[in-house]
Amino acid sequence: MRDRDYLGEFEHIIILALLRLEDRAYGVTVRQEIELRTDREVSIGAVYATLDRLERKGYVASHRGDPTPERGGRSKRFFRITADGVKAVRRTHRALESMTEGLGLVRSYA
Amino acid sequence: MTTEAHFVQPPRIAVWLISLFALAEDAESILGDLLEEFSLLASKSGVAAARGWYWRQTIKTVPRLAGFGIRTAPWLTAGAVAGGFLLRRLVGPRVTSVIFAVIERYPAFFEHHFSVYVFFASTAIDIAHLITFLLIGFVVALVARGREMVATMALGFIFGGMAVFAAVYVVTRFGDVTPLPRLAWYFSDAFAVVAAGAMVRTRRLAAKGRPSAA
Numbered sequence: 001m002r003d004r005d006y007l008g009e010f011e012h013i014i015i016l017a018l019l020r021l022e023d024r025a026y027g028v029t030v031r032q033e034i035e036l037r038t039d040r041e042v043s044i045g046a047v048y049a050t051l052d053r054l055e056r057k058g059y060v061a062s063h064r065g066d067p068t069p070e071r072g073g074r075s076k077r078f079f080r081i082t083a084d085g086v087k088a089v090r091r092t093h094r095a096l097e098s099m100t101e102g103l104g105l106v107r108s109y110a
Numbered sequence: 111m112t113t114e115a116h117f118v119q120p121p122r123i124a125v126w127l128i129s130l131f132a133l134a135e136d137a138e139s140i141l142g143d144l145l146e147e148f149s150l151l152a153s154k155s156g157v158a159a160a161r162g163w164y165w166r167q168t169i170k171t172v173p174r175l176a177g178f179g180i181r182t183a184p185w186l187t188a189g190a191v192a193g194g195f196l197l198r199r200l201v202g203p204r205v206t207s208v209i210f211a212v213i214e215r216y217p218a219f220f221e222h223h224f225s226v227y228v229f230f231a232s233t234a235i236d237i238a239h240l241i242t243f244l245l246i247g248f249v250v251a252l253v254a255r256g257r258e259m260v261a262t263m264a265l266g267f268i269f270g271g272m273a274v275f276a277a278v279y280v281v282t283r284f285g286d287v288t289p290l291p292r293l294a295w296y297f298s299d300a301f302a303v304v305a306a307g308a309m310v311r312t313r314r315l316a317a318k319g320r321p322s323a324a
Contacts, residue, residue, distance in 0.1 A: 027143035044143055045171025048136050049178040056182075064139075070149060074142030 005057070007092045013038065014050050015089050018060065018081045026065070026076040051079055059085030118157050120148045124168040130259050130311050131175040133182070134318070140171070179257045190254035190261040194246050194303070195268065201246070205238045236295045243269070243299040247306025258314075262307025270300035 007015060017033045018025045027044055030051070034042050054060040065076040081089075125141060132140050144167060152160035180187050213220055213230055220227040247262050254261035273296035277289040 027139055028146050031143075031147075041166075043167055043170035043174060044140055045167075045174030045178075048140055049174045052133075052136065052178060052182075068142075070146055071142035072145050074138045074145070076142065077136075077139035 005088060005091075006095055007059075007088055010046065010050050011054055011059075012089070012092055014047065014054065015059065015081060015085060018079055018085075019089075023078070023080070025079045028076075030079070054085065055079075057084075057088075058082060059088050118149075118152050118160070120145060120164045121161055121168075124164055126312075127168055127172055128175070129315055130308060131172050131179065133175070133179060133256060136175070137315075140175075176260045176263075179260045183254075183257055187254055187257050187261050187264070190250045190257070191264045191268070193253060194250035194261075194265045197246050197249060198243070198269070201242055202239070205242050206235055209235050209238055239295070240298055240302050243302040244306050247303035248310060250303070251307040251310035255314075258307045258311040259304075262304050266300040266304040269303065270297055273297065273300070 013034055014030065017030045017037075021029050021033055027047055031042050031044055031047050034040070034047075051060055051062070055062060059082055060079050061082050062077050062079045065078055067073045067075045125144075128141060128144070129137050144164060148160050148164050151163055209230060213227065220230070247265070250261050250265055251258035273293060277293055277296075280286050280289050
């Protein structure tokens with residue numbers, strides 16, 4: 001695992017959505033959580049492309065649920081953050097805090 | 111949820127487009143997620159709004175899926191595209207030779223059927239090229255398993271771009287406008303490559319036993 005790998009902006013948002021949703025995180029809930037909290041329209045393709053990338057990096061793991069009738073007999077794919085994912089989000093937060101420390105950004109833009 | 115909304119289906123073409131571009135492991139969950147939200151939206155805001163939402167999601171999702179497909183298998187995609195390009199270089203010039211060989215083999219027949227000769231010497235060559243491009247598209251799509259659409263679309267854009275470049279060059283350099291009407295055939299050739307990719311992908315999806323429509 002790359003110890004200096006920081007999360008990209010959308011990767012960061014996705015990981016935070018997974019942390020919020022816990023065991024309810026799948027495509028629909030992740031997309032809706034991001035739209036609700038960021039007020040930005042997100043495509044399901046963007047969510048899956050990012051989740052797949054995070055899974056390849058080892059930051060996220062997924063498993064399939066049971067097929068349901070309201071989904072046309074298709075199963076949900078649930079996602080959860082891994083221990084490496086938690087480390088990556090902490091690393092990113094530390095870097096952002098370090099970079100913003102002393103700039104008074106929150107005060108001046110509040 | 112209303113009865114009407116419960117039975118309403120998302121746009122079939124949009125569903126088909128997503129199934130063409132999604133990776134096999136993602137297609138089921140993406141289509142399921144979209145159907146779930148579509149049904150909810152149809153019951154809340156009406157079918158028209160839900161269909162509009164589905165199409166917006168499709169238009170934004172397809173480029174993401176295509177880009178992801180290339181990023182996860184760049185060498186496979188590039189190799190298939192390069193192979194298709196070389197195959198065209200190898201086979202293309204022989205198509206016209208074969209047609210004229212047929213004409214030369216039966217001179218008596220073509221002397222008595224001049225209109226057939228004209229057809230063979232013009233349209234038949236174009237049709238033969240079209241079939242050649244379709245076959246090249248099949249080969250590229252068979253090689254680029256899982257990335258059929260991005261590989262054949264890339265090749266189609268290359269062929270289409272080359273045709274436009276050549277036509278513009280001939281017109282501006284020599285003032286000869288005869289290539290312009292032929293652009294329709296050249297674009298048809300490029301489209302044939304993409305159509306072959308869609309056919310192979312659809313066939314593979316059907317073979318997997320998953321319906322591509324919701």
